[in-house]
Amino acid sequence: MTSKAIIAGRLFDGEEWHHDYAVLFSNGVIDALAPAAQLPADAEIVETVDLLAPGFIDLQVNGGGGVLLNDGPSADAIARICAAHARFGTTALLPTLITDTPAITKATLEAGRQAAANRVPGFIGLHLEGPHLSLARKGAHDPNLIRPMRQPDLDLILAYASDFETLLTTVAPENVTRDQVTAMADAGVVVSLGHSDTGYATAVDYARAGARMVTHLFNAMSPLGHREPGVVGAALDDGGLYAGLIADGFHVACASIAIALRAKAGPARIFLVTDAMSPIGTDLEGFTLNGRQIHRHGGRLTLDDGTLAGADIDMLSSVRFLHERIGLPLEEALRMASLYPAEAIGVTHRRGALKSGLVADFVTLTDALDMDSTWIGGHKVFAAS
Incomplete structure (x- = not known):
C-alpha cells in the first residue's frame, strides 16, 4: 500500500529533532521517517506543517x-x-x-x-x-x-x-x-x-x-x-x-x-x-x-x-x-x-514516539506551539482550521 506522508519543518521523533523531514504511514502504522527531499516517488504527501511530534x-x-x-x-x-x-x-x-x-x-x-x-x-x-x-x-x-x-x-x-x-x-x-x-x-x-x-x-x-x-x-x-x-x-x-x-x-x-x-x-x-x-x-x-x-x-x-x-x-x-x-x-x-x-505503562512497543512499526499517532503544531491537527492511527481526528 502506498504510504501517506506529512512533511514538517521540524519533526521530533521522541528522542531527537529532524529538520525538513517527513513521517510516512499506512494502515494506521508508521512506515518510516525520511528527509523531505528523499521521499519515495509514490508517497502521497497529504500535508506540510511547521512542527510534528508524537501524540x-x-x-x-x-x-x-x-x-x-x-x-x-x-x-x-x-x-x-x-x-x-x-x-x-x-x-x-x-x-x-x-x-x-x-x-x-x-x-x-x-x-x-x-x-x-x-x-x-x-x-x-x-x-x-x-x-x-x-x-x-x-x-x-x-x-x-x-x-x-x-x-x-x-x-x-x-x-x-x-x-x-x-x-x-x-x-x-x-x-x-x-x-x-x-x-x-x-x-x-x-x-x-x-x-x-x-x-x-x-x-x-x-x-x-x-x-x-x-x-x-x-x-x-x-x-x-x-x-x-x-x-x-x-x-x-x-x-x-x-x-x-x-x-x-x-x-x-x-x-x-x-x-x-x-x-x-x-x-x-x-x-x-x-x-x-x-x-x-x-x-x-x-x-x-x-x-x-x-x-x-x-x-x-x-x-x-x-x-x-x-x-x-x-x-x-x-x-x-x-x-x-x-x-x-x-x-x-x-x-x-x-x-x-x-x-x-509499558507500551513503548506501540506508542510514545515516531518510529517504524509504532501506531501512527501524532500531533502537528505551529511554530508558536498552537494546535494544528491531531492524528490517531493514521487518521486526522481534529483540525484547528
Missing part, C-alpha cells in the same frame, strides 16, 4: 467535553471524553474513575470493555483512582466512599485486567495490602500509589511488591520531610517509580516542579497528566462530583472549601507551561507528554 498520552483524565466519567459510565461517554482531548493533541488516554460505588466501578469497567470493542479513537484503557485510598489524604474524593480493598474488589479488577491495553489503579497502602498489589501487578495491572499518608519505607516496600507509579506527585500524599521523606521522597528517590505531574501552576509551585525534575532518580521519569475534569473544551462554569458542587474560576476547579478538585488544563497547555514557565527544553516537555507516560 500526547494522558494517563489521568476524569472528563472532558462536558462529560464526567463518574456521572454515567458508558462507551459513548468515553468516546466523547477522548474526542474532547484530541482537540489538544492527546492521542491516547485513560478515562479515569474517581472514587465511587462498587456498582459504578463495575459499570465503568463494562463501559471500557465496550469502548475497546468499538475501537474508540484514543481509548487505550482505564484508570481507577480509588476507592481504596487514605482518608487522611482524600483530597476531593468522597470520604463516605473510601474503603479497604476486599477480595471481591480484587477479583473484579483481575477479571478485566486483560481487556485493555492498560488498566491502571491508584491505591494507598493504608487500604490495600502488599499481597493485593503483587496480585494486580502479576496480572498486568499498572499499580500507582496515591492519596496516601504512608511513609517512605512503606512506599518503597510497595514498589518492591509491584507498584510502578505515583499519582499526581506532591498532591494528596505525605510530603518530603527532613526526617521522613514520605511518598514524595520515595517517588523521587526510587528509580523504579514513575510519577505523574499536574503542571498548571496551581497544583504544584514552579520551583517545586523544577526541583523535582532535577532530583528524580532514573530510569523511571516524571511525566505529565492533566487530571482534567468535564469542563475541558467547554465554557462550563462548574459541575457536580458525587453530589458536591465544583466551581471553575481562574484556571482552578475547587470544592466550596477551596480544595482543588481535578484540573482545568489540557495536555498542550501543560507542555507549554513546562517549556515557557519552567524553562524546560521543548523536546523534554514533549517527552513528558508522550515517551515517558508510554514508558510508565
Whole structure:
C-alpha cells in the first residue's frame, strides 16, 4: 500500500529533532521517517506543517467535553471524553474513575470493555483512582466512599485486567495490602500509589511488591520531610517509580516542579497528566462530583472549601507551561507528554514516539506551539482550521 506522508519543518521523533523531514504511514502504522527531499516517488504527501511530534498520552483524565466519567459510565461517554482531548493533541488516554460505588466501578469497567470493542479513537484503557485510598489524604474524593480493598474488589479488577491495553489503579497502602498489589501487578495491572499518608519505607516496600507509579506527585500524599521523606521522597528517590505531574501552576509551585525534575532518580521519569475534569473544551462554569458542587474560576476547579478538585488544563497547555514557565527544553516537555507516560505503562512497543512499526499517532503544531491537527492511527481526528 502506498504510504501517506506529512512533511514538517521540524519533526521530533521522541528522542531527537529532524529538520525538513517527513513521517510516512499506512494502515494506521508508521512506515518510516525520511528527509523531505528523499521521499519515495509514490508517497502521497497529504500535508506540510511547521512542527510534528508524537501524540500526547494522558494517563489521568476524569472528563472532558462536558462529560464526567463518574456521572454515567458508558462507551459513548468515553468516546466523547477522548474526542474532547484530541482537540489538544492527546492521542491516547485513560478515562479515569474517581472514587465511587462498587456498582459504578463495575459499570465503568463494562463501559471500557465496550469502548475497546468499538475501537474508540484514543481509548487505550482505564484508570481507577480509588476507592481504596487514605482518608487522611482524600483530597476531593468522597470520604463516605473510601474503603479497604476486599477480595471481591480484587477479583473484579483481575477479571478485566486483560481487556485493555492498560488498566491502571491508584491505591494507598493504608487500604490495600502488599499481597493485593503483587496480585494486580502479576496480572498486568499498572499499580500507582496515591492519596496516601504512608511513609517512605512503606512506599518503597510497595514498589518492591509491584507498584510502578505515583499519582499526581506532591498532591494528596505525605510530603518530603527532613526526617521522613514520605511518598514524595520515595517517588523521587526510587528509580523504579514513575510519577505523574499536574503542571498548571496551581497544583504544584514552579520551583517545586523544577526541583523535582532535577532530583528524580532514573530510569523511571516524571511525566505529565492533566487530571482534567468535564469542563475541558467547554465554557462550563462548574459541575457536580458525587453530589458536591465544583466551581471553575481562574484556571482552578475547587470544592466550596477551596480544595482543588481535578484540573482545568489540557495536555498542550501543560507542555507549554513546562517549556515557557519552567524553562524546560521543548523536546523534554514533549517527552513528558508522550515517551515517558508510554514508558510508565509499558507500551513503548506501540506508542510514545515516531518510529517504524509504532501506531501512527501524532500531533502537528505551529511554530508558536498552537494546535494544528491531531492524528490517531493514521487518521486526522481534529483540525484547528
